[in-house]
Amino acid sequence: MKTKALSRSAAPIALAATLLAAFLVLLSPVSASAHDALVSSSPAADESVDVVPATLTLTFSAKLIGGEGSTEVVVTDPDGNQVTDGPAAVDGAIVTQPLKGSGPAGAYHVIWKVVSSDGHPTSGEYFFTVTVGDAATTDEPTAAPTTAAPTAEQTAAPEVTSAPSTDADDSAGTSAAIWIVSIVAVLVVAGVVVWIVMSRRRGTAPTDSDPSSER
Numbered sequence: 001m002k003t004k005a006l007s008r009s010a011a012p013i014a015l016a017a018t019l020l021a022a023f024l025v026l027l028s029p030v031s032a033s034a035h036d037a038l039v040s041s042s043p044a045a046d047e048s049v050d051v052v053p054a055t056l057t058l059t060f061s062a063k064l065i066g067g068e069g070s071t072e073v074v075v076t077d078p079d080g081n082q083v084t085d086g087p088a089a090v091d092g093a094i095v096t097q098p099l100k101g102s103g104p105a106g107a108y109h110v111i112w113k114v115v116s117s118d119g120h121p122t123s124g125e126y127f128f129t130v131t132v133g134d135a136a137t138t139d140e141p142t143a144a145p146t147t148a149a150p151t152a153e154q155t156a157a158p159e160v161t162s163a164p165s166t167d168a169d170d171s172a173g174t175s176a177a178i179w180i181v182s183i184v185a186v187l188v189v190a191g192v193v194v195w196i197v198m199s200r201r202r203g204t205a206p207t208d209s210d211p212s213s214e215r
Contacts, residue, residue, distance in 0.1 A: 078106030
């Protein structure tokens with residue numbers, strides 16, 4: 001009979017201990033996840049912007065604990081290069097990270113680490129997209145040199161100066177050849193004329209001497 005009484009009195013104690021253990025097990029994840037959470041950001045996660053902004057802003061659910069090394073923000077471009085410009089500043093629940101304000105188009109990776117108001121560090125990451133990037137500023141300077149006036153003048157000048165020199169050389173060579181051919185032709189004609197005249201004189205000399213010999 002005493003054994004039954006003891007077992008009945010111990011049953012409520014065991015039940016209470018079981019409920020307390022279950023409560024502690026269920027409460028521990030809630031307390032562990034009660035760190036300050038990221039409420040909003042600018043640029044936001046998966047947001048598309050034209051160019052890299054000058055600053056990135058993170059807003060948390062409660063006031064953060066500041067101090068050296070307590071807050072870190074890293075932002076990298078599609079090539080993995082950092083675009084942060086100096087350390088992040090903490091003002092209550094808001095973290096402001098200066099950026100370089102320039103970078104190529106593509107996906108940008110944001111990694112942040114802060115210290116919650118309960119003294120525990122928490123971190124996270126997300127991506128945003130830059131649609132235009134530096135292409136908007138690089139297109140204008142490249143268009144100007146292609147239509148510049150000096151390049152047209154430089155290319156036109158050699159063509160104008162080279163043509164007269166070639167024509168002058170050709171005309172000089174042609175005129176010299178004509179004079180040489182003309183002189184040679186005159187000499188040939190003169191030689192033929194002299195040869196004909198001499199031949200005729202030699203042919204008429206015997207006819208003149210025959211009558212004188214008969215007499």
